[in-house]
Amino acid sequence: MSATAEAPASPARKRSVVRSLLRLWPYVRPVRVRVFSAAVVAIVAASMALVMPLVLKWIVDGPVADGDTGGVWLGGAVLLGVGVAEALLFGLRRWLVARPLAGVEASMRSALYRHVQRLPVSFHDRWATGQLLSRGTGDLQLLRMFLAFGLTFLIVNSATILIGFGILMAQGWQLGLLLLIPVPPLIWLCVLFEMRFSVVARRAQDQMGDLTTVIEESILGIRIIKGFGRHRSQARAFHALSGRLMGTELAKARLLAAIWLVILSLPEIFLGAALVLGVTQVADGDLTAGTLVAFMTTAMALRWPVESIGFLLALCNEAATATDRFFDVMDARIPPEAAPRDPARATPRPAAPAARANGTADGLRFENVTFRFPDSPPDGEPVLNGVDLHVRPGETVALVGGTGSGKTTLIGLVPRLHEVTSGRITLDGQDIAAMTRAEVRERVAVAFEEPTLFSATVRENVLMGADGADERDLERALRIGQADGFVAALPQGAGTEVGEQGLSLSGGQRQRLALARAVVGRPPFLVLDDPLSALDVHTEARVEAALREVLAETTALVVAHRPSTVQLADRVALLSRGRIAAVGTHAELLRTSPEYRHLMTGEHPEVSVR
Known part of the structure; x- marks a missing residue:
């Protein structure tokens, strides 16, 4: 294994030693x-x-x-x-x-x-x-x-x-x-x-950072290293960096x-x-x-x-x-909380409906959303290009697309993990770019495909999802995530330490706790990235049954790869080549969209459905 990201190359220091130290x-x-x-x-x-x-x-x-x-x-x-x-x-x-x-x-x-x-x-x-x-x-x-x-x-x-x-x-x-x-x-x-x-001093300190990265990855990835017998190659990588240092x-x-x-x-x-x-x-x-x-x-x-x-x-x-x-x-710049919009880049839109002006429920809207990563070339193809999608209040929309279509990037825009390049996203008519990130994240809860837990107790990990949540909220969230059974069996129950990144738990257990963390605060908007991928069929069915209770009272956008997850949704949106290619129910898209039918059934797009 090697570092997945490296510090940007540092240019030769232009300021003097004195000017550096004066900072x-x-x-x-x-x-x-x-x-x-x-x-x-x-x-x-x-x-x-x-x-x-x-x-x-x-x-x-x-x-x-x-x-x-x-x-x-x-x-x-x-x-x-x-x-x-x-x-x-x-x-x-x-x-x-x-x-x-x-x-x-x-x-x-x-x-x-x-x-x-x-x-x-x-x-x-x-x-x-x-x-x-x-x-x-x-x-x-x-x-x-x-x-x-x-x-x-x-x-x-x-x-x-x-x-x-x-x-x-x-x-x-x-x-x-x-x-x-x-x-x-x-x-x-x-x-x-x-x-x-x-x-030479700068080179040595940068190389120490690279070596620290390798050590950290080797410790966190020890199961992969042992599982694939890669300890020798890791040792060679370590010794190479150590030798350079x-x-x-x-x-x-x-x-x-x-x-x-x-x-x-x-x-x-x-x-x-x-x-x-x-x-x-x-x-x-x-x-x-x-x-x-x-x-x-x-x-x-x-x-x-x-x-x-x-x-x-x-x-x-x-x-x-x-x-x-x-x-x-x-010196790395923190994006402003509410960046002023560039009128030249904004796409003209019809006047907002009266319901939006009054601040009543309008659900989640993506309006001509384009996104490219900050370090990508300006003339490069954007990851998302003109996405339009409306998730109605109380509705659950499943987001489906092939690998690399931009699903995870799209849902990451909702809690402002990334900022849109152009277009806008609204929550009940409010542009999220005009809200502080704290306000956005109070209204939007997330659960990712790769669940991340911290070196803390089960209770602390779950209650991290909402300020002011109490024990009753914890019990409800664990029940919805179908985590109450295995949590009760832990040595100290919800007070059990889960270890670094929760590695003392199985993948399915970590995913259920991450789902519980997302729903513990009863969020008005819920964004889920294939939240059931690590569950077995029986557990998945129980989680889906409990999750319907939550989805009935929230507006949700769920990335789905399997038909069972799609069944949770009221409608399905097909994301293809950075755009929403089709929207409809699961049955409608099976009939009308060859690409969707291929993703859900494996059937070649050219084969017709009788």
Whole structure:
């Protein structure tokens, strides 16, 4: 198996790392006081390390040179106090940022979850689940680590380097200038590193999303894998993706090793040269021994801030990439609740009848409905092309058509899982495009051919179909779906957990619970996609008998593939090549439509009926 949908290919990042990271500001802004306070505390703590060389200079040039033992002990006490203060300040920094930044991560994850829930079905058709999971877990964890550690130390180390070089220049300007020589080539190398590392970092994080997709599919599809003995092919697919990811990670490691090699070796060469020059100046009497000790101690204290540049640059690039990946999803447009209609695309219609104007029952209408998927070519053939159909109030219409005729797409337009390209759909005279999705879905209940259950109890899964439904509604819905018998036999009855996607139940049991969920709220409009396909003949007959009770008091559109399901309907609509080709009763269409007769009986369309 492979991913059924992949994240759209991401173009090379046009914005800079800084601009990418600045997009995090709305999430960091509520905790900015503690974050900036932590940065200030960290700068003060890092400055403590730069105070120690000055204390050492005083000890060497004063008490040590004068043989003052008491002064040496005093200097040691000062050094101890500075060290303790530094440790306490770093502890305070961690306390300041731990809880707020955990809250930033949680708020970003919540925002991502809410946004993904509101995005249209067409978005989820294009994106692999693993890509979304990796953005909501690994990428956000990386951003929290960057905000808590990388950003703080980028600020702290930059400030420490500036303060430290100021101290070095004050101790001995000639030695200080010598240590500044490697700075320009280091800056140039860091810019070059950033350009190359950003590309590899993005590739690695995208490949991690692909790998997550394969793992998720392998777990969810374990029965298929075992049933067909495909564990070896799945393992090969996993190892191929894992190998690609490992290769990319090794490329990242090579780039990081190269920059670290330069950052570690180049300053060390000039530090050694400064030491030789300093010893010469001490020998010539141009520099005191204490000043040289302070200079070299300060220079050694700057080793970590300088050496960390490569690591912090890599972390910044990975954080910028994670930010881009996060906003790849967050920037996806949510269709407006009530989009204004384009008059140029609308088909002129006769004036609405008085009943519709008064808001009385008019049933479900499809008026010249055309639909093509958003990512399909503009000149391509639409999935639905000018569909006209009226389901009268209280009527049940069976929708019949060959494979690929657009039945599932058509019924998905009613609860606005997709938006019509042109034309309109009305519920009792109200255009669904002028209603909020919440209003539409309060009036329309759905049950799909592939039932989806959640890791929750039977009760929670069924009552998800209606707000405010109670135990009596639950019992009625289970009875209609002919699920009351097997639910009662479960260990905790309706309180039994059904497991992930309800896989602890059979296909027929899941389908019956999905049907119960659709009818639990007594919806005025019911849309069913072949809801009885997984049932045996006897169970199907019982469900149909109970379902007639529901269909008698609702307006329903039912996708049907079998004559037994068609028998539930008052009329039948034949969908062919994206259009309604015929409408009538089952008997009428058997007589008049060769295509319908072929679908229902298997008889060749050219054979006549006697």
